[in-house]
Amino acid sequence: xxxxxxxxxxxxxxxxxxxxxxxxxxxxxxxxxxxxxxxxxxxxxxxxxxxxxxxxxxxxxxxxxxxxxxxxxxxxxxxxxxxxxxxxxxxxxxxxxxxxxxxxxxxxxxxxxxxxxxxxxxxxxxxxxxxxxxxxxxxxxxxxxxxxxxxxxxxxxxxxxxxxxxxxxxxxxxxxxxxxxxxxxxxxxxxxxxxxxxxxxxxxxxxxxxxxxxxxxxxxxxxxxxxxxxxxxxxxxxxxxxxxxxxxxxxxxxxxxxxxxxxxxxxxxxxxxxxxxxxxxxxxxxxxxxxxxxxxxxxxxxxxxxxxxxxxxxxxxxxxxxx
Amino acid sequence: xxxxxxxxxxxxxxxxxxxxxxxxxxxxxxxxxxxxxxxxxxxxxxxxxxxxxxxxxxxxxxxxxxxxxxxxxxxxxxxxxxxxxxxxxxxxxxxxxxxxxxxxxxxxxxxxxxxxxxxxxxxxxxxxxxxxxxxxxxxxxxxxxxxxxxxxxxxxxxxxxxxxxxxxxxxxxxxxxxxxxxxxxxxxxxxxxxxxxxxxxxxxxxxxxxxxxxxxxxxxxxxxxxxxxxxxxxxxxxxxxxxxxxxxxxxxxxxxxxxxxxxxxxxxxxxxxxxxxxxxxxxxxxxxxxxxxxxxxxxxxxxxxxxxxxxxxxxxxxxxxxxxxxxxxxxxxxxxxxxxxxxxxxxxxxxxxxxxxxxxxxxxxxxxxxxxxxxxxxxxxxxxxxxxxxxxxxxxxxxxxxxxxxxxxxxxxxxxxxxxxxxxxxxxxxxxxxxxxxxxxxxxxxxxxxxxxx
Amino acid sequence: xxxxxxxxxxxxxxxxxxxxxxxxxxxxxxxxxxxxxxxxxxxxxxxxxxxxxxxxxxxxxxxxxxxxxxxxxxxxxxxxxxxxxxxxxxxxxxxxxxxxxxxxxxxxxxxxxxxxxxxxxxxxxxxxxxxxxxxxxxxxxxxxxxxxxxxxxxxxxxxxxxxxxxxxxxxxxxxxxxxxxxx
Ligand code: NA
Ligand code: NA
Numbered sequence: 012x013x014x015x016x017x018x019x020x021x022x023x024x025x026x027x028x029x030x031x032x033x034x035x036x037x038x039x040x041x042x043x044x045x046x047x048x049x050x051x052x053x054x055x056x057x058x059x060x061x062x063x064x065x066x067x068x069x070x071x072x073x074x075x076x077x078x079x080x081x082x083x084x085x086x087x088x089x090x091x092x093x094x095x096x097x098x099x100x101x102x103x104x105x106x107x108x109x110x111x112x113x114x115x116x117x118x119x120x121x122x123x124x125x126x127x128x129x130x131x132x133x134x135x136x137x138x139x140x141x142x143x144x145x146x147x148x149x150x151x152x153x154x155x156x157x158x159x160x161x162x163x164x165x166x167x168x169x170x171x172x173x174x175x176x177x178x179x180x181x182x183x184x185x186x187x188x189x190x191x192x193x194x195x196x197x198x199x200x201x202x203x204x205x206x207x208x209x210x211x212x213x214x215x216x217x218x219x220x221x222x223x224x225x226x227x228x229x230x231x232x233x234x235x236x237x238x239x240x241x242x243x244x245x246x247x248x249x250x251x252x253x254x255x256x257x258x259x260x261x262x263x264x265x266x267x268x269x270x271x272x273x274x275x276x277x278x279x280x281x282x283x284x285x286x287x288x289x290x291x292x293x294x295x296x297x298x299x300x301x302x303x304x305x306x307x308x309x310x311x312x313x314x315x316x317x318x319x320x321x322x323x324x325x326x327x328x329x330x331x332x333x334x
Numbered sequence: 335x336x337x338x339x340x341x342x343x344x345x346x347x348x349x350x351x352x353x354x355x356x357x358x359x360x361x362x363x364x365x366x367x368x369x370x371x372x373x374x375x376x377x378x379x380x381x382x383x384x385x386x387x388x389x390x391x392x393x394x395x396x397x398x399x400x401x402x403x404x405x406x407x408x409x410x411x412x413x414x415x416x417x418x419x420x421x422x423x424x425x426x427x428x429x430x431x432x433x434x435x436x437x438x439x440x441x442x443x444x445x446x447x448x449x450x451x452x453x454x455x456x457x458x459x460x461x462x463x464x465x466x467x468x469x470x471x472x473x474x475x476x477x478x479x480x481x482x483x484x485x486x487x488x489x490x491x492x493x494x495x496x497x498x499x500x501x502x503x504x505x506x507x508x509x510x511x512x513x514x515x516x517x518x519x520x521x522x523x524x525x526x527x528x529x530x531x532x533x534x535x536x537x538x539x540x541x542x543x544x545x546x547x548x549x550x551x552x553x554x555x556x557x558x559x560x561x562x563x564x565x566x567x568x569x570x571x572x573x574x575x576x577x578x579x580x581x582x583x584x585x586x587x588x589x590x591x592x593x594x595x596x597x598x599x600x601x602x603x604x605x606x607x608x609x610x611x612x613x614x615x616x617x618x619x620x621x622x623x624x625x626x627x628x629x630x631x632x633x634x635x636x637x638x639x640x641x642x643x644x645x646x647x648x649x650x651x652x653x654x655x656x657x658x659x660x661x662x663x664x665x666x667x668x669x670x671x672x673x674x675x676x677x678x679x680x681x682x683x684x685x686x687x688x689x690x691x692x693x694x695x696x697x698x699x700x701x702x703x704x705x706x707x708x709x710x711x712x713x714x715x716x717x718x719x720x721x722x723x724x725x726x727x728x729x730x731x732x733x734x735x736x737x738x739x740x741x742x743x744x745x746x747x748x749x750x751x752x753x754x755x756x757x758x759x760x761x762x763x764x765x766x767x768x769x770x771x772x773x774x775x776x777x778x779x780x781x782x783x784x785x786x787x788x
Numbered sequence: 789x790x791x792x793x794x795x796x797x798x799x800x801x802x803x804x805x806x807x808x809x810x811x812x813x814x815x816x817x818x819x820x821x822x823x824x825x826x827x828x829x830x831x832x833x834x835x836x837x838x839x840x841x842x843x844x845x846x847x848x849x850x851x852x853x854x855x856x857x858x859x860x861x862x863x864x865x866x867x868x869x870x871x872x873x874x875x876x877x878x879x880x881x882x883x884x885x886x887x888x889x890x891x892x893x894x895x896x897x898x899x900x901x902x903x904x905x906x907x908x909x910x911x912x913x914x915x916x917x918x919x920x921x922x923x924x925x926x927x928x929x930x931x932x933x934x935x936x937x938x939x940x941x942x943x944x945x946x947x948x949x950x951x952x953x954x955x956x957x958x959x960x961x962x963x964x965x966x967x968x969x970x971x
Contacts, residue, residue: 025693026511055509058645058689060388061395063916067907071900073387086916086924087908158828158835166836166919175828176919178401178839183589185514186499191586192828208513357870357878358885359863366889369896390900394931398847401839407814407849408821588825595821602818616815624811624849628857629864631850639893739864752868 012241015049017075019230022062022083024055028202028266033134033228033259034078040251049244051076069231070126076232078133081119085163088126090309093317094119096139096223098164098296103135103225103260105324110227113320118313129237133252134228137200137263139220141284143213144195145188151288160184160196164299165222171295188212197222200263201270210279217282221292228259340656342378343649346371347681350640351733360739361629364636368643375647385646392638396685397631401591402501406460407627408594412601413464414622416572418615419605422468424568430476432565438540438547440476441486442533444469448490449529452497454579454593458729459630462491462737466744474748479546481757482539484749488737489532489761492729495684496722497525499590502684506718509692519783520719527778528723528768535764571607575600629743633736641686650690653678664702668717671695672724672769679728683736687725692718704776712780719779720772727765730758792951799944800859803937807856813849817842840920844927851934855941858890879952886945894939901931 019038023030038053054074056062065077066084082095094115100106109115110132123130142161148154155173159166166176177193187193189212196213198204200220210216230252237245275281284292304311346367353363375381397403416422426440433439444465451461465487473483495502498518507514540547579597582588588596605611644650653674662670671691678687699717708716729737732755742751772778824838857863870878905928907913913924921927 024509024511026509026696028511055689055693057396057685058650059642060391061399063399064391064395067904068388068391070907071387071903072384073391074385083916085918086914086920087911162917164918166917170919175833175835176917177835178917178920179589183402183499183591185504185518186583187589190583192589206511206513208507208515211513211515354866355869356881356885357865357867357873358881358889359858359865361863362885362890362893365893366885369889369892386896387900387903390897390904390931393897394904394928398851398931399843400846401843404817404821404842404846407846408818411814411818582825587829588821592821592825595818596825598818599822620811620814621808623814624807624853625857625860625862627814628807628850628853629862632854632857632863635854636893733866743862743864750868750871751866755868 012048012244015045015051015240015244017049017051017232017236018054018059019051019076019078020054020056020058020060020065020068020074022056022065022077022079025053027206029134029136029259029263030199030203030228033255036258037078037133037230037251037255040254041248044251045244045247049247053078065231066126066128069233070128072127072233072235074233075236076230078228078230080226080228081130082163082226088122088309089303089307090118090122090313092164092303093310093313094227094229096226097317098168098222098300099293100224101321102138105321105328106225106227107135107256108324109317109320113324114316115313115320118309118316122309122313123231124234127234128231129234130229130231131249131252132227133230133255135256135259135263136226136228137260137267138225139197139200139223140204141217141220141222142195142197143188143204143209144215144217145191145213146194147215147280147282148195148217150285151291157194158192160187160193162197163222164296164303165197167299167302168222168292168295171298172291185212200267201274202263202266205270205274210274210277214279215282216274216279217284219283219289221284221289221296225260227256339648340652342371342374343644343647343652346640346644346647346649350681354733359632360734361632361636364633364640368636368640371647372643375643380647381643388642389639392642393635397634397638402457403631403634405457405591405594406630407623408598409457409460410463410626411619411623412594412598413467414619414626415598415601415605416464416575417467417471418619418622419601419608419610421571421601421604421608423472425572426469426472428565428568430472434549436537437544437549438536439549440469440473440478441482441536441540441547444473444486445490445529445532445536448487448493449497449526450576450580451491452494452525453499454494454583454590454597457501458492458495458737459740460594461494462488462740463626463630463744465491466741470745470748477548479543479757480749480753481760482536482546484738484741484745484754484757485759485761486532486536487745488730488735488741488754488758489764490529491741492726492737493525493529495729496521496528496726498522500722502688502725503722505685506688506692506722509688510696510714510718512715512718515786516715516783517718517722519786520715520779521722523778523782524719524723524768524772527771528726528765531764531768532761535760571604575604626744630740633739637683637686641682644682645686645690653690654694664704667698667702668720668773671699672720672773675721675724676727676731676766679725680731681734682728684725684728687728688721691721708776708780712776712784715783716772716776716779720769723765723769723772727762727769730762730765732758789951789954789956792947792954793956796944796948796951799940799947803855803941803944804859806933806937807853807859810848810852810856813845813852817845817849820845834919836915836917836919837921840915840917844921847927848930851930852937854934855937855939858938858941859944876953879949882945883949883953886942886949890942891939891946894935894942897935898932898939901935905929905932 021034025031025035035053038051041049041051060068065079068074069077080095081091084091151172158175158177160177160179161169304314350367353367372381429443430440448465503517504514507517578600579593582596583590583593729735738754820841827833905925908928909925914922
């Protein structure tokens with residue numbers, strides 16, 4: 012097979028646990044597995060492409076590949092959000108079961124193919140935290156009038172509780188939280204949030220991350236480049252990515268508790284939403300999803316496939332697993 | 335890497351310097367040289383046309399779709415509005431009267447203004463243009479030496495990138511996985527140290543060569559004007575504006591970026607209070623803002639193209655390769671890294687330099703050992719701030735110091751670029767002195783973050 | 789030669805007009821920021837939309853004024869040597885620079901920018917934050933319009949420089965070029 016030398020644009024820096032390190036791991040592993048025949052070089056965000064521009068760049072063939080999450084493309088291809096993380100969505104085993112065996116992958120491939128992209132799931136994150144708050148939030152009704160930095164489907168759902176979602180420039184987030192322009196924000200998960208230093212200002216960290224249980228990361232590749240690979244090379248990439256999903260889940264589950272302990276030592280209070288609050292949020296999320304389903308046929312199709320699978324799976328989950 | 339592969343990107347730098355001296359606009363020289371080398375790369379099979387799409391991605395994704403840079407036009411608007419409406423003139427007149435017994439009083443006030451502005455924005459283009467608009471005409475009128483004037487304005491205007499909040503520190507935090515709060519507090523003492531060095535230098539120069547910073551001989555007051563009247567007229571309005579801008583940030587009403595808008599709005603209100611506001615004035619300010627703003631963003635567009643092609647042709651690899659080849663340890667490696675960042679600063683902006691240096695050297699620097707000088711867990715923080723000080727300097731180094739260009743354009747008719755180049759040299763040396771102090775005394779960086787308790 | 793001069797002036801004038809109008813975006817920008825800052829405390833107006841609007845105005849402002857700034861001689865030059873050149877030498881540099889550097893730059897951005905905008909139009913792309921502004925292709929068109937005016941100003945500079953080289957009265961130094969054209 013002819014040697015492959017690709018450039019891969021990342022959407023998170025290599026220094027960030029999981030978000031970046033999983034991409035870096037892909038670079039290392041593919042070189043080893045292929046005996047050096049495939050080189051996929053990791054480029055930091057902005058080094059070649061600004062993070063939110065990688066979809067177009069891969070689609071146009073300006074870079075060969077990008078390490079990202081389908082959740083970034085809600086503004087371009089709303090349906091792809093179904094393949095990143097769903098509010099009140101599944102844990103990793105259920106999500107993978109649907110994706111690999113429940114019809115998810117076929118829809119996923121079909122959607123990306125429209126844009127000249129071949130994508131392979133290539134990482135998975137543990138559940139996220141549901142936000143950092145400066146003041147204790149007693150119930151979701153307390154959120155009314157709060158200014159939060161929040162993103163995506165979750166932001167839309169919180170809007171129904173009177174939350175004002177803020178965009179804010181990256182360097183402004185820290186001073187804005189410090190001075191009270193915003194009352195809180197959502198980022199990722201304990202191990203990553205620890206590095207970002209939000210604990211320096213906000214002392215209440217809420218769980219569970221109802222808006223994002225498990226999150227898929229994917230390797231987007233320019234379809235023309237992918238088609239040029241030999242079957243062996245394609246299998247090598249798919250295998251390494253499959254292994255990256257396994258690695259992401261295992262690592263993600265393992266690194267949270269040490270991080271949580273460190274956060275608690277730094278004076279952070281860990282809080283949990285009550286069941287009642289979660290129910291209210293769930294209702295809001297269902298409304299948001301219904302709006303998305305009505306607005307976009309691809310979203311509707313992908314979500315229908317997932318919902319159908321979930322309904323059947325519930326029976327198995329109920330009898331198969333200990334409570 | 336072959337010698338040729340190393341030489342090609344380096345040739346880009348050489349050609350750029352030559353082309354820049356033709357006098358064709360800097361923004362388009364950067365773009366043009368980038369495209370010429372993309373073509374060369376294409377002929378050598380190092381570049382395919384589809385990659386040119388990324389020029390559009392980069393102009394869009396990091397310059398247009400960017401909520402931080404929104405502050406630039408608003409700060410320029412504020413500066414021009416204050417200048418055209420006479421508010422700035424009143425302020426500087428009263429400052430020079432009040433400080434007429436202090437050697438170099440006017441220059442000192444500019445440094446203080448720059449330091450205050452640094453707390454509101456991290457955007458060099460905005461603060462240099464604003465300081466130039468406010469202070470340049472008055473300093474020239476008062477007979478200040480051109481070199482000193484140029485140096486004071488551009489150096490004070492770049493403090494914003496170091497003194498928090500700063501976009502540069504946030505990006506560095508991401509690339510190095512250091513909490514932003516640590517970087518923000520770590521940069522405070524070095525930032526004020528630099529500001530202090532400028533102040534000391536000005537006082538010393540004013541004492542040694544008084545003719546370069548002449549003191550005000552007589553009070554510039556017309557008959558019947560009282561000092562109190564002048565203070566109220568000249569001092570109060572701008573002070574109110576500073577309180578408004580800083581207050582909106584501290585009070586939690588506005589983000590630092592939004593504070594630029596609050597300032598621009600406030601400056602317009604001041605012009606109205608001053609009774610100098612008219613539609614004609616507004617139109618003047620709007621057109622002036624648009625032109626200066628387009629000049630700054632023109633450079634951003636050209637520079638992003640140039641550094642992209644440099645990277646695609648393996649420029650980063652050549653630099654990293656060079657450093658790794660030397661196989662140095664600890665202090666020598668650190669000094670070499672600093673020297674390389676300093677040299678890169680002649681050609682690239684901070685974002686491109688951090689992208690070359692930080693990801694690659696993060697693991698290497700973390701493994702270094704500086705004994706008792708720096709605790710192991712603080713090395714990365716200390717390194718990051720030293721890099722930040724170094725990068726601030728890159729705004730000031732000729733020939734390609736963006737701060738110098740902004741000053742040149744905002745101060746049309748007062749200063750030539752040659753005069754600016756000459757004037758900036760002592761300040762570049764002060765910057766290097768500040769950097770050396772941070773390296774020799776790591777406490778300057780790591781004490782405050784530990785004290786604050788992170 | 790009169791033809792060259794007239795063409796040059798028309799091209800430059802069109803770039804200038806676009807810039808003069810777009811310049812007012814800064815006022816809209818300041819008002820948008822004030823609106824967001826003031827209302828944020830009291831009502832939920834949708835800050836994400838306002839903050840999207842802020843950078844939309846910023847993008848329009850700088851992109852549509854690139855050509856305007858070139859016509860007005862506002863793009864900074866390293867004029868250490870330039871100021872010693874004669875009018876014809878300066879015109880030759882302008883001609884070569886514009887033809888070799890600036891025109892290709894505009895063409896590259898326009899060619900790929902067209903695909904960029906068309907892609908966004910086909911997707912009817914919206915804000916990735918979902919709560920932001922829809923129809924991204926509208927704001928993305930500013931890229932194409934902006935670089936078109938920059939191209940017009942470059943062609944204006946080329947025809948102007950040609951005229952100078954052919955012996956027309958040399959226009960003044962760049963910073964007072966607009967007084968010469970007298971628009
Ligand atoms: Na700052
Ligand atoms: Na420089």
